[in-house]
Amino acid sequence: MTAPSPQRTTEPPLPSIIGSSAAMQEVYRITRQVASRKASVLLLGETGTGKELIARAIHELSDRKKKPFVRVNCGALSESLLESELFGHVRGAFTGAIENRTGRFEAAHTGTIFLDEINSTTLHLQVKLLRVLQEREFERVGDTQTIRVDTRVIAASNRDLLEESTEGRFREDLYYRLNVVPVYLPSLRERREDIPSLVGHFLNYYNEENDTYVAHISPQALEALQDYHWPGNVRELQNYVERAVVMAMGDELTVELLPAVVRGEVEPHSMAIRRFDFDSLAEQLVVEGLSQADDKSEDLHSRIVDRVEREVISQVLGQCEGVQIKAAQRLGINRNTLHKKIKDYGLEPPAGGAKTA
Ligand SMILES: Nc1ncnc2c1ncn2[C@@H]1O[C@H](COP(=O)(O)OP(=O)(O)O)[C@@H](O)[C@H]1O
Ligand SMILES: [Mg+2]
Secondary structure: OOOOOOOOOOOOOOOOOOOOOHHHHHHHHHHHHHHOOOOOEEEEOOOOOOHHHHHHHHHHHOOOOOOOEEEEEOOOOOHHHHHHHHHEEOOOOOOOOOOOEEOHHHHOOOOEEEEEOHHHOOHHHHHHHHHHHHHOEEEOEOOOOEEEOOOEEEEEEOOOHHHHHHOOOOOHHHHHHHOOEEEEOOOHHHOHHHHHHHHHHHHHHHHHHHOOOOOEEOHHHHHHHHHOOOOOHHHHHHHHHHHHHHHOOOOEEOHHHOOHHHHOOOOOOHHHHHHOOHHHHHHHHHHHHHHHOOOOOOOHHHHHHHHHHHHHHHHHHHHOOOOHHHHHHHHOOOHHHHHHHHHHOOOOOOOOOOOOO
């Protein structure tokens, strides 16, 4: 890792934020400037570009830093659960509301609330959010008493909210209320010059964590990393570096330690092309399943259908980061049904990693 050059004018606001490209310096500049203000901030950028990191930096640099920073992933909960998560509820407000519950806005009183994936909220909830932003007040679900909070709002979206509002999925008034100070996080492919220092940063991190010493990067590996298009941005880079550190035999990150997509050996669009051929894939799958069964099998249906079902659930769970409520919604099946299937198929996360909400 090289030391920061003295002529650099805009340093990262926190030591864990890496990147000195012009695009990131602009992010740092706005981050510092807005931190001390009360105005809402809207963080825009593709997934994995560092929106959450910047949200935390804004909080850390503000005079609220000793107060709570509360993150709510609006994309992980169904509308009604999110509503009571945000605003709280009173006993008996709905089936299952057996106790009064404080919402996250109250928990973030005097501090900061970070509404991640705000584009996932429903229009109904957006009305309530607009009111909190404008009036700083709301009621718990099922209650008439108005609660006032002093909470700084930071929101993030990986979609163009103006476009979402043109298409009727996002309230225009909320968009304008949030968009007072927008911060655009550049994608990694727009700041390739930062790739070496990011790789260095994650090498240090994972070497420490794994007690390894992968200190060098081969020129081919670095070239491959710099040429790749990084759809998952910094998060994707971070994952590949971790994997390389874990798999390395020596002290060098070589090109062989990188996934085939980064080495350029897999056509990035080959999956998309195959996808067009869904019908023949299905046919092939059944042929293969039948060929593995013997003549007397009386479980052909479950042998094949269950295998597909397990795969569907596993992949959708993965996409929903293991959040079962969201996965059930995406799958269009009942939550309890999903829970049972997860058990039946042995898809439960390892102990300690379970998520139910
Ligand atoms: N500029 C950066 N420097 C160091 N790590 C970063 C940077 N940007 C993102 N990361 C890391 O990448 C991962 C994804 O970042 P995150 O803030 O969760 O992205 P987003 O919220 O935009 O999806 C996190 O582990 C984060 O620490
Ligand atoms: Mg995020």
